[in-house]
Amino acid sequence: MLVDTHIHLADDAYLDILDEVIEEARGRFKSIIVSGVDYKTSLDAIRLAERYDFLYASIGLHPQEVTKLENLAWIKELAKHEKVIAIGEIGLDYYWDEQYKDFQKELFIKQIKIANELDLPVVVHSRSAHQDTFDILKTHKTKGVLHCYSGSVELAREYTKLGYYIGIGGVVTFKNAKTIKEVVSDIDLKYLLTETDGPYLTPHPYRGKVNRPIYIEYVISEIAKLKNKTKNEIEEKIYNNYLELFGGTNEEI
Ligand SMILES: [Zn+2]
Incomplete structure (x- = not known):
């Protein structure tokens, strides 16, 4: 059975094809984790998960959505829902938002603490912020996956030493994606997970769709x-691996 640990199914890109996309996955997938990036999309993810038995929700505040310090009480509230099985996507993104670094770090740490309190894994976004993300995940120990991992082989090894999983998506199928191919070759299979990050990062030969x-x-x-x-x-x-990380949470999977 397949698992997709990260997809934005509530994105407008799926508006007209949602049923088709879900039905073609039925029977082939054990679980698809629909990810939110803020309050609204987290709620959307839960609504979708309510409609389909093999869909689950991950809720949280994405670093690109961070422009100030926010009250995150809604995360604890929404996490009471039985189909919420992770906190994410959360993390650091200096590619888009260099100016909100400190807010990003603080909100990332706060959400890790919430995840630990609720005993839920985290789904981590890290872009152009590899060292800071690692430092935070080392200091504020939790369990989770580095979604669409884009760092080095060495860093991936360090993450797995701490027990974190490495999320592998469509990029690994791209001819020139040398580093992520090396990561997959090098890292013990017991730390790998699969995801789409849809609607983005479509694998070859459907790249661009x-x-x-x-x-x-x-x-x-x-x-x-x-x-x-x-x-x-x-x-x-x-x-x-999926069961190891997401298994013992809210829902019997
Ligand atoms: Zn994503």
């Missing part, structure tokens, strides 16, 4: 190739 969970088949193929294992072996192992 709206991403769909079903395209994770291509990510699995690439991981199998890099690991010199069968697709079934990869799929099974990644599903186990």
Whole structure:
């Protein structure tokens, strides 16, 4: 069974194709985690998860949404919902928002604390902020996944030493994506997870189109190739990893 640990299904890109995208994944997927980036999209993610049995929600405030310090009481409130199984996406993004670094860090740490309090894993976004993200996740120990990991092999090793998982998406299928291919080859399979990050980062040969969970088949193929294992072996192992990280939470999965 496949798992998609990160997708923005409430995004407008899916408006006209949502049922089709979900139905084509039915029976093939054990779980698809719909991610919010703020209060509204977190609520949207929960609403979607209510409609489909194999959809779950991840709620939180994305670093790109941070322009001031905010009251995060809504996260604890929404997390009471039985289909909320993670806090995310949260993290640091200096690519878009260099000026709000301190707010980003503070809100990231606050959300890690909330996740720990609720015993939920975190789904972490890190862009152009690899060292700071690592430092925070080292100091404020929690459990979680580095979604759409884009750092170095060395850093990935450090993360796995701390027990964090590495999220692998469509980028690994791109011909020139040398580093992430190296990461997949190097890192123990027990730390890898699969995701779309849809609607973005669609794998080859659909690059440029709206991403769909079903395209994770291509990510699995690439991981199998890099690991010199069968697709079934990869799929099974990644599903186990998923259970390890997200299993013992609100919902019996
Ligand atoms: Zn995302």
